[in-house]
Amino acid sequence: MMKNDVMERLNQRLQSYIPASISAPNEEALYAAESIYGMPKKEADEYKLKAIRYIFRHHYDNNKFYREICREHDVSPDAIKSIDDFSKIPLLPHRFFKDYPSGRDFAVWLANLMSVELPKITIPQKNPTFDEVIDSFQKAGITVCYSSGTTGKFTFIPRDEQTYRMGQYAIARCAIEMLPEWWDYESYAYLLFPNPKKTNLYVGKVTNVLSDLVKNVDVALDRKITTELLRIAMGVTFTFKEKMMSKIARSTSKKRNETMVANILRWLEERDKNRDRIIFAGAPFILNAVMDKLAEEGKTYEFGKRGAVLTGGGWKIYEDKRLPVADFRKKVEETLGIPPEHCLDLYAMVESNGFLVHCSKGHYLHIPTTYFHAMVLDEEGNEVAYGEEGRFAFLDSLAVSYPGFISTGDKVKIHERCPACGREGPVLEPEVERIRGEEIRGCAEEFRRIIMEE
Numbered sequence: 338m339m340k341n342d343v344m345e346r347l348n349q350r351l352q353s354y355i356p357a358s359i360s361a362p363n364e365e366a367l368y369a370a371e372s373i374y375g376m377p378k379k380e381a382d383e384y385k386l387k388a389i390r391y392i393f394r395h396h397y398d399n400n401k402f403y404r405e406i407c408r409e410h411d412v413s414p415d416a417i418k419s420i421d422d423f424s425k426i427p428l429l430p431h432r433f434f435k436d437y438p439s440g441r442d443f444a445v446w447l448a449n450l451m452s453v454e455l456p457k458i459t460i461p462q463k464n465p466t467f468d469e470v471i472d473s474f475q476k477a478g479i480t481v482c483y484s485s486g487t488t489g490k491f492t493f494i495p496r497d498e499q500t501y502r503m504g505q506y507a508i509a510r511c512a513i514e515m516l517p518e519w520w521d522y523e524s525y526a527y528l529l530f531p532n533p534k535k536t537n538l539y540v541g542k543v544t545n546v547l548s549d550l551v552k553n554v555d556v557a558l559d560r561k562i563t564t565e566l567l568r569i570a571m572g573v574t575f576t577f578k579e580k581m582m583s584k585i586a587r588s589t590s591k592k593r594n595e596t597m598v599a600n601i602l603r604w605l606e607e608r609d610k611n612r613d614r615i616i617f618a619g620a621p622f623i624l625n626a627v628m629d630k631l632a633e634e635g636k637t638y639e640f641g642k643r644g645a646v647l648t649g650g651g652w653k654i655y656e657d658k659r660l661p662v663a664d665f666r667k668k669v670e671e672t673l674g675i676p677p678e679h680c681l682d683l684y685a686m687v688e689s690n691g692f693l694v695h696c697s698k699g700h701y702l703h704i705p706t707t708y709f710h711a712m713v714l715d716e717e718g719n720e721v722a723y724g725e726e727g728r729f730a731f732l733d734s735l736a737v738s739y740p741g742f743i744s745t746g747d748k749v750k751i752h753e754r755c756p757a758c759g760r761e762g763p764v765l766e767p768e769v770e771r772i773r774g775e776e777i778r779g780c781a782e783e784f785r786r787i788i789m790e791e
């Protein structure tokens with residue numbers, strides 16, 4: 338089968354992300370499963386049951402605060418015998434990960450979140466900033482990823498090496514399973530996110546794997562991005578100096594933005610001339626700006642099936658404007674000649690290692706079937722029926738270093754099967770929204786503020 342051949346090539350490329358011996362059930366669900374999205378339900382459910390039971394026991398045994406929550410709910414690992422019992426697993430509200438103290442207490446807070454033995458972490462500063470704590474954790478092998486909402490509050494998630502490695506493998510695997518005939522290592526990628534080497538912003542960190550997936554990677558935003566810079570970009574300033582920084586950032590952003598678009602246009606011209614395979618991966622608003630510029634110049638390209646677009650992080654393109662994904666696909670086809678079946682969106686968040694990717698047929702968001710369990714909840718926290726809307730929640734077996742049993746602030750609609758393609762397992766409607774009253778987030782949003790502020 339052609340598809341298996343692709344997976345074989347992919348695993349060769351991603352060898353450094355795969356452990357030498359696969360033994361734990363969550364590793365089996367990720368690495369040994371033949372397909373993340375395409376397996377018969379019975380087989381996928383077997384992987385899933387083992388993986389989630391395993392990881393629930395792990396957090397119960399190794400995480401003091403989570404075990405206390407379980408005791409309050411009167412649930413122990415022995416209570417989880419089938420997938421029907423998954424609803425007994427206590428969920429953490431997403432706000433929990435936003436409720437952090439500052440200074441050295443921030444380090445203690447992070448450490449208490451973790452379900453793995455901590456390496457020795459040395460923090461030289463007396464009263465460290467968030468970025469200094471994050472750097473100290475990184476030196477000890479813990480990658481603290483974050484994203485931020487519009488109010489300047491962050492969500493912090495500590496990932497140990499195993500969790501981070503599995504997350505990167507998972508995003509690559511999930512993306513390529515949906516774009517198997519496009520993928521070839523000898524391609525050119527434009528990452529429409531910050532440079533993974535220069536930030537701990539989650540969208541940057543998780544896309545680090547792109548440079549192992551594709552031979553040539555260019556990056557749209559090559560500056561170092563810290564929590565401090567992000568907060569100031571969000572307009573949350575504490576001192577006179579920060580107010581000035583915020584002002585200067587706003588006044589120079591137009592120029593920076595133009596330079597970024599010009600760089601991408603040059604890249605496109607070059608790739609077209611050499612008939613290269615290309616992919617744009619990242620924030621849709623940047624590609625939208627590029628396409629607007631092309632339209633202004635009356636220019637189009639015909640990349641056809643040599644091209645692909647994988648968007649992620651949210652669909653706000655201007656302050657209040659949201660671009661419907663179907664319109665975006667049409668624009669991509671008209672401007673770049675990349676067909677809609679190669680233009681997919683990916684739904685993910687800093688708290689999880691589950692990657693929901695559009696299928697090429699109907700552009701429904703497919704939920705990983707082997708290592709991840711999704712739920713849609715009503716206001717009381719009970720699961721809604723298929724076809725209904727509610728709050729997205731999940732159980733993530735790849736989250737080893739923190740309990741990945743989380744209810745989010747996103748509103749989704751779930752279907753028992755994909756109305757468009759033959760894959761088994763539930764899917765979400767193509768577009769996800771924030772629940773009213775939840776602050777606007779989306780990984781592209783914070784990034785948009787850094788470079789698009791007028």
Ligand SMILES: [Zn+2]
Pocket residue numbers: 696697698699700701703755756757758759760764
């Ligand atoms: Zn589908």
